[in-house]
Amino acid sequence: MSIEIPREEYLFSGHTGCPGCGAVLAMRHVLKGLGDKTVVAIPACCWSIIAGAFPYATLNVPLMHCAFETGAATAAGIKAALEIRGDTETTVLAWAGDGGTFDIGLQALSGAAERNDDIIFICYDNEAYMNTGIQRSSATPWKTWTSTTPANTPKETPKKDIVATMMAHHIPYIATGSVAYPADLIAKVRKAKEIRGTKFIHILIPCPPGWRHPSELTIKIARLAVLSRVFPLYEIEDGNHRVTVEPDDTRVSEYLKLQGRFRHLDETDIEVIQANVDREWSRIECLSA
Amino acid sequence: MKKVITGNHAVSYGAMLARAQVIAAYPITPQTTIVEHLADFTADGQLDARFINVESEHSAMAASVGASAAGARAFTASSSHGLALMHEMLHVAAGSRLPIVMANVNRALGTNWNLWADQTDSLSQRDTGWLQFYCESNQEALDTVIQAYRVSEQVLVPSMICLDAFFISHTAEIVDIPDKALVDSYLPECNLVYRLDPANPCTLYGVTSAEFYYEFRYKLHKAMEDAIRVAREADDEFREMFGRSYGLVEQYRMEDAELVLVTSGTAASTSRLVIDELRERGERVGMLRIRMFRPFPAEEIRNALRGAQRVAVMDRNMSPGQGGIMAQELRSALCNTPDRPPVYGFVVGLGGRDITTDVVHRVIEEALATDIPEDIIWMGVKV
Numbered sequence: 001m002s003i004e005i006p007r008e009e010y011l012f013s014g015h016t017g018c019p020g021c022g023a024v025l026a027m028r029h030v031l032k033g034l035g036d037k038t039v040v041a042i043p044a045c046c047w048s049i050i051a052g053a054f055p056y057a058t059l060n061v062p063l064m065h066c067a068f069e070t071g072a073a074t075a076a077g078i079k080a081a082l083e084i085r086g087d088t089e090t091t092v093l094a095w096a097g098d099g100g101t102f103d104i105g106l107q108a109l110s111g112a113a114e115r116n117d118d119i120i121f122i123c124y125d126n127e128a129y130m131n132t133g134i135q136r137s138s139a140t141p142w143k144t145w146t147s148t149t150p151a152n153t154p155k156e157t158p159k160k161d162i163v164a165t166m167m168a169h170h171i172p173y174i175a176t177g178s179v180a181y182p183a184d185l186i187a188k189v190r191k192a193k194e195i196r197g198t199k200f201i202h203i204l205i206p207c208p209p210g211w212r213h214p215s216e217l218t219i220k221i222a223r224l225a226v227l228s229r230v231f232p233l234y235e236i237e238d239g240n241h242r243v244t245v246e247p248d249d250t251r252v253s254e255y256l257k258l259q260g261r262f263r264h265l266d267e268t269d270i271e272v273i274q275a276n277v278d279r280e281w282s283r284i285e286c287l288s289a
Numbered sequence: 290m291k292k293v294i295t296g297n298h299a300v301s302y303g304a305m306l307a308r309a310q311v312i313a314a315y316p317i318t319p320q321t322t323i324v325e326h327l328a329d330f331t332a333d334g335q336l337d338a339r340f341i342n343v344e345s346e347h348s349a350m351a352a353s354v355g356a357s358a359a360g361a362r363a364f365t366a367s368s369s370h371g372l373a374l375m376h377e378m379l380h381v382a383a384g385s386r387l388p389i390v391m392a393n394v395n396r397a398l399g400t401n402w403n404l405w406a407d408q409t410d411s412l413s414q415r416d417t418g419w420l421q422f423y424c425e426s427n428q429e430a431l432d433t434v435i436q437a438y439r440v441s442e443q444v445l446v447p448s449m450i451c452l453d454a455f456f457i458s459h460t461a462e463i464v465d466i467p468d469k470a471l472v473d474s475y476l477p478e479c480n481l482v483y484r485l486d487p488a489n490p491c492t493l494y495g496v497t498s499a500e501f502y503y504e505f506r507y508k509l510h511k512a513m514e515d516a517i518r519v520a521r522e523a524d525d526e527f528r529e530m531f532g533r534s535y536g537l538v539e540q541y542r543m544e545d546a547e548l549v550l551v552t553s554g555t556a557a558s559t560s561r562l563v564i565d566e567l568r569e570r571g572e573r574v575g576m577l578r579i580r581m582f583r584p585f586p587a588e589e590i591r592n593a594l595r596g597a598q599r600v601a602v603m604d605r606n607m608s609p610g611q612g613g614i615m616a617q618e619l620r621s622a623l624c625n626t627p628d629r630p631p632v633y634g635f636v637v638g639l640g641g642r643d644i645t646t647d648v649v650h651r652v653i654e655e656a657l658a659t660d661i662p663e664d665i666i667w668m669g670v671k672v
C-alpha cells in the first residue's frame with residue numbers, strides 16, 4: 001500500500017520514552033492520521049510518562065491523563081461534552097496499554113462498546129505491564145518470561161483474544177496495526193475517524209526493555225510479527241474481515257529468537273507456538289475469504 | 290410554582306434548572322429515581338443533556354470527569370456502595386479541579402446489606418477534596434444543587450449534595466420550584482478556562498513531581514477555604530433572588546443556650562421539636578445544624594458555640610474504632626479554644642434506625658447528667 005504520510009507532526013521531540021520505543025512511533029503515526037481536531041485520553045501506562053511530566057508536554061493536541069481503568073469511560077464523557085457544546089467534528093481517542101485494555105480497562109471498554117459511544121479506542125499492546133516493571137498481563141503470550149512469570153515458570157495460559165472480545169460487541173470497526181507498516185496504520189486510523197460508533201484498533205508494540213531486544217530491532221521485530229502471522233494485519237468492517245498486509249513464509253522462530261523474553265523456549269515450545277499461529281491464521285484467512 | 294414532590298425529584302429539578310449538560314449515572318437504591326426524572330426532563334425537552342448510561346459508578350465518575358474537563362456542566366448521583374466504588378475517581382475529580390456536582394443519597398454500607406439512612410458513605414469520602422452539603426428538606430436539596438454549581442464553578446472544586454435515604458429521597462413535601470429564567474440569572478453559563486479544546490491544545494493532569502505536587506495540594510486547600518466565603522455569598526444572593534437561604538450552619542434557638550445539640554440532615558427536624566419543647570419548659574438548649582461539612586466551617590462553629598457549657602453531637606454515622614465523625618471534627622475545631630465545652634459524641638440512627646423525639650430527649654438528658662463524657666456514647670444498643 002502507498003499513501004502519502006502527512007508531514008504535520010503532533011508529537012514534539014523531547015518525549016521521555018525509551019530509545020526504540022514502539023509506543024512513541026505508534027502515537028506519532030496515529031496522530032498524523034487523525035490530525036489536529038483530536039482529543040486524547042490516556043489512562044495510566046508507559047504513555048503517562050512518555051507524554052512528559054508537568055510542566056512539559058509532548059503532544060500538540062489536547063491530552064487528558066486519566067485513571068488506569070477509565071480510558072473508554074473518560075473518552076465517552078469527553079465526546080458527550082464536545083457534542084453538547086456544539087463540536088461534532090473532533091475525534092476523541094482513548095489510548096491505552098494492554099493492561100488498560102485487556103485487564104483493568106476491559107469493563108469500561110465493554111460498556112462504551114456496547115453503547116457504541118463515538119470514540120476510537122486504541123490499544124498499544126506491548127504484552128505486559130511495562131510501566132510498573134514488566135509484569136504479566138492477560139495480553140502476555142503463552143510461555144513468555146515477565147517479572148511475574150519467571151523463565152522457569154513462564155506464563156501458562158494463552159494471550160486473551162481481544163479482537164474476538166470486541167467482535168462480540170458488534171462494533172462497526174476493528175483493526176490491527178503495526179509500527180512496521182505506517183501507511184497501513186494511518187489508512188486504518190483515517191477510516192476509523194470517518195465511522196460513527198466505537199472503533200477499536202489493536203497495535204502490537206515492540207518494547208526493547210520489556211521484550212529484551214536491542215533498541216534498533218523494534219521495526220524489524222514488528223515486521224517479523226506480521227510476516228510470520230504472529231500478528232496479522234487485518235480489519236473488520238461491520239463484521240467483514242479483510243487482510244490488509246499479506247504475510248509470507250517467515251517462521252515464528254525468526255520472530256521469537258530476537259527477543260530475550262523467549263530465550264528459555266525449547267524446540268517443542270516453538271513447534272506448539274507455530275502450530276497455534278498456523279491455526280489462527282487459517283481461521284482469519286477463512287473469515288476474510 | 291409549588292409542587293408536592295420527593296427529595297429525589299427535587300434534586301432532579303435542581304439539576305434540570307442548573308442546565309446540567311452531561312449526565313452519567315448508574316442505578317442504586319435509593320438514588321435511582323433522581324436520574325430517571327432527569328431522563329424524563331430530557332425526553333420532554335425541558336433539559337438539553339447527553340446521557341451516558343454507564344456500566345458502573347466508577348465509569349459514571351470517570352465520564353463526568355471527562356465531560357467536565359471538556360467544558361460541560363456534569364451531573365451525577367449515587368449512594369452507598371456506588372459512592373464507595375467511585376472513591377478513586379472522587380480524588381481524581383477534585384485533584385483535576387473540576388466543578389462536577391453529584392447528589393449522594395446517604396445510605397448505609399454493607400455488609401450487612403442495608404438500604405436505609407446512614408451518613409457513613411459520604412463522610413468516609415471527606416478527604417477526597419469535595420465540598421459536602423447535608424440537606425434537611427426537599428426544598429433545600431433542590432436549592433443546594435443550584436447553589437453548588439455556582440460555588441463549584443467559582444472555586445473549581447466539585448460538590449456533593451447529601452440527603453438522607455428515604456427520609457428525604459422518597460418523602461414527598463411541598464417544594465417551590467424556582468423560575469428557570471431566574472435560575473439562569475443566578476447561575477451563569479459554565480465557562481472553564483482550562484479545558485480540552487482542539488483550538489488551544491493543552492495537556493491536563495500529567496505526572497507531577499514533588500517539586501510541584503505540594504503546591505497543587507496547597508491550592509486545592511486554599512480553594513476549599515475560599516469556598517466558605519463563596520458559599521456564603523452564593524447563599525446570600527440566593528436569598529435576595531429566591532427568598533430562601535440556609536447558611537453554612539444553621540443556629541436554632543441558640544441565644545444563651547447552655548447545652549447545644551449539634552446534628553445534620555433530617556435529624557435536625559426532629560431535634561427542633563424537642564428544643565421547642567424544652568425551651569417552653571425554660572431549659573436553655575439550642576441546636577446547631579451543620580449544613581456545609583467540607584470545607585468545615587470551623588470558625589463559624591466556634592463562634593456559634595461560644596458560651597455553650599456542653600455540646601452534644603448526634604451522629605448518624607460512625608468510624609469504627611473512633612466514633613461519630615462529626616463529633617471528631619467538632620472536637621478538633623474546638624481543641625485550641627480556651628474554655629472549650631466538653632463534646633458528647635452520640636452515635637444514633639445507624640442503618641436507618643429512627644431518631645425519634647424520644648431519642649433526642651434521651652441524648653440531651655444524658656449530656657446534662659454526665660460531667661465528663663465518654664469518647665463515644667451509644668443509645669439503646671440491644672446486646
Ligand SMILES: Cc1ncc(C[n+]2csc(CCOP(=O)(O)OP(=O)(O)O)c2C)c(N)n1
Pocket residue numbers: 044045046047068069096097098099100101126128129130131132137
Ligand atoms: C487502579 C490502579 N492500579 C494500578 C496502577 C499502577 N499501574 C500504573 S501503569 C500500570 C501498568 C500499565 O500497563 P499497560 O496498560 O500494559 O501499559 P504499559 O505500561 O505496558 O505501557 C499499573 C499496574 C494504577 N495506576 N492504578
Ligand code: SF4
Pocket residue numbers: 016017018019020021022023024046050126130131206207208209210
Ligand atoms: S518500557 Fe517499553 S513501552 Fe515503555 S517507554 Fe520503554 S520501550 Fe516504550
Ligand SMILES: [Mg+2]
Pocket residue numbers: 097098099124125126127128129130
Ligand atoms: Mg503493556
